[in-house]
Amino acid sequence: MRIQQIRLENFRGYARLHWQPDPLINIITGGNAQGKTNLLEAIFFGFTGHSFRTIRDREMIRWGSPFCRVEINFQSGQQENSTVILLTAEGKKQRKLNANAGRVMDPVLLPVVFTPDHLLMIKGSPAVRRRWLDQEVGPLQPGYLTCLRRYQQVLAQRNKLLQGMRVNQRTRQELEPWNQQLAAFGAKIIAWRCRLLAELSPVVREIYGQIGGRDEKAGLLYLSSLPLERTTGETEICKRFMGELSRRYAEEVARGQTLIGPHRDDLGTTINGQDARRFGSQGQQRTLVLALKLAQLELGRRFAGDYPVVLLDDVFYELDQNRRAQLVEHIRRKTQVFVTTSQSAGEDIAGLSGRVITVREHVLHEGG
Template sequence: MDIGGLSCLYVEFLILENFRNYKELILKPGLLNTFYGKNAQGKTNLIDAIFFGITGRSYYTEREREAIRWGGSCSRLYFKLREAYRELVIEINLFKNQPKKVKANGSVVRGYPLGWVGAVLFSPRDINVVQGPPHERRRFMDQEWGPFIPHYEYNLRQYQRVVIQKNNLLRESKDRKRLHVDIDIWNQQLSHFGSKILATRLSLLKKINPLIRYFFSRLTENKEGLVIRYNSSLKIEEEMSEKELYNRFLCAVAALEDEEIARGQTLIGPHKDDVSFLINGADARVYGSRGQQYTLLLALKMAQIEQWKRECKENPVLLLDDILFDLDSDRRDALLGYVEGNIQTFITTIDDKALSFCKLDNSKVFIIDNGRIAHY
């Protein structure tokens, strides 16, 4: 679908069967869609279903079987999606006791038909990217930015596998002499995949950093400065090649071998890294006000949308789960002004004042009550 001069990923139609608290749902959304309801009625479940249908994974759980409605043995998601040059009918079947099955235009497929992530989801829990521990920022980089880079997900899975295997070896091996030989083998694999992940993350930050800073500057009217730093557990420089990163990695893990054996875990690598967001020189996680932290998070999400546009030459779907009306009016207007008329948007809210606010041209407003949806 073509909206505002740029092609747009667009959900034309969806059916849910036995998905979370939805026994059956049939929905034909518009360009701007607002879903109002009290807590625990199914708003977030619907947002997760849309994200699932577009990306092939749940945003809110890693255990996909949990999405099957209580008491059921299977769940079905059916989506009709439109892109610039193709129409996709996606069907996802979840089962209690077997792997999920995905069909694209009637044919069973491996992987996921859309390839890259075509949805940007913004929810209150995302503030953990700013406020939370390092693994939240690593997850954000890996899941929200990583799909733009070919083979990144594969390298990440392989790296995580090596870390687990090496940690098992460090904890369980009784043969000290043999242990040193085996660790050397695992360290080579660790350095191989770890250097690829490091190179990708540094490249991603270099590419997306100007976008984040641009939107942050725009949201603060140039009154506050933002610096983003990648904090590696290795001593590295931004301009290092992948080969240089590999050699640095290999030397670093070799130097820590005795300490890793004593502690029974891999002590350095991308799984230990972090990102710092400095607002006017101060760490936003520690010293940022609530307003500054939400401004930073909004800049991250807007940069994610813009990066998607540049890489894929189309607009993603935007999902705002109980977050829009947590923003102050200036930030809310900035976000809606950026996406208005250009991006298919799904908004959930418990604020009944939002109903008149969201009743605009090309918009649809729905009431959600205990897994049932009606037009407002």
């Protein structure tokens, strides 16, 4: 995918911007608070309809303005497309894809974004990794999000019942239909996650090897709250889920909550067989997250026939020069990339070829 034109109106500090980016590598430099991340955010917002840095949409509207507008013209396959989004200070949002109101992008083709916060995918709590699985990986499987929603509804009902069981005399039988539904939806989610991870895993390993060096091997593991061992078939998972619910009945009633299932599962990452969270260096962890994100890109290609664009915010920080060059080379052959860096242009982007754009007070200047 290639973005040909970006038009912004009243987006953060950008009163107006009309920009035709480089079809391959855009290196966006400039001092702090000049508008680098804001530009990536605008691109992300144009495609997804939300920000990667805030859940309060209105923060994106330029202070004192009644609305903001983002328009992006892009090419995907042989097709020319446009996406427009208008957000008003009252919170109304209008979206158009190729002039069709309300139509949205195929989730597989949404930009892949990496910001320093993504390091939490290694260091943070399991909830961060589940969010990645559910929001970025899962949707590659049609039906995933619907199934997840049903699972969450059943989970909420079942937890309510478990809490009720602590105080009044409800019978174990009342739990039975909820157990069955929980296990059925839960097993599907786990089986899908395992399958997608199995697709991602060799790609992550390959990309990690390219950026981090051949003698470092990255690995992914699905860490389940269920005793799965190596089982990944939905029927077998469902059976084990039911068995485990029955085994842990007393404990669940005592705690008043469902203790097993995909909402308690985690993703483990390793480098040369060691837990990356505990033993990885900052640079290794950063490379690993990048590999996870770039592997998503490959899946986009596999599932939708095209690579989404890549937005890399402050990613060079903590990567040595060799890793930086490898990273840019890796993407160059595939898709368009927008990468920001606040460090002094000379040393930071030495050895990288790409179009350098300097941002000063939300105005773009060609060159370093």
